[in-house]
Amino acid sequence: MQLRKMVFVLGILLVGLCVMVKPAEAAEKEAIIINKSINQLAFYENGKLKKTFPVATGRTKSLTPEGKFPLVNKVKNRPWYKENIPGGDPRNPLGARWLGIKVPGDWGRTSGNVYGVHGTNNPSSIGTYASSGCIRMHNKDVIWLYERADKNIPVYITSSSSSFTALAQKYGVGSSKVVADYETFNETLRYGSKGESVKILQRKLSITADGSFGPQTLRSVKKFQTSKGLVADGIVGPKTRKALFSSK
Structure with missing residues (x-):
């Protein structure tokens, strides 16, 4: 009888552990990787590279922080509080969507409101180094991302010559199979190059x-x-x- 009770309790514990592990495993299959060296953002969904987008990052390398940060809030048509410009206004530099990331040093309760991936009212800046630290996207692109990226997924920001394939493997994100259209490189190639x-x-x-x-x-x-x-x-x-x- 005692043996049966022990087996039952062990079974419950194992089920509990499995349930606890699942969210962590799932989180590693969905992620955002931003490479400042080429100003590109990659979105991983269900373990596969789903799509890449051009972005704008900080005017200097130090302005856009590097590391692994969680996505902690999502806002449609966020107001530009600094200049008191309402969300949705064509003058609003934050564009159509805001995906806030938690960076060490954020101001306590406003964490996720300092740095973020957002739209823009200046589309010509995309692909350049133009922001005060945030990551800008075309509005249609950030709307696409907003609808698919869940809160608490990891956002990796780096400056690297590696492809997204190599970066994903380094971070343990997704699978090693990548759709060819979404691969990238950061070196100059010419006649005679190999690799x-x-x-x-x-x-x-x-x-x-x-x-x-x-x-x-x-x-x-x-x-x-x-x-x-x-x-x-x-x-x-x-x-x-x-x-x-x-x-x-």
């Missing part, structure tokens, strides 16, 4: 991904540059990378 970054470039250009920047890749890069009004020099530098990862 994983070249493969990402080739997949983006829809050509054979052999990891070697040869004649076919050179022709495809020049064709792409011409189509975007860029100098067709065949070198994949910052402007060409931006055009590649901004194109649908």
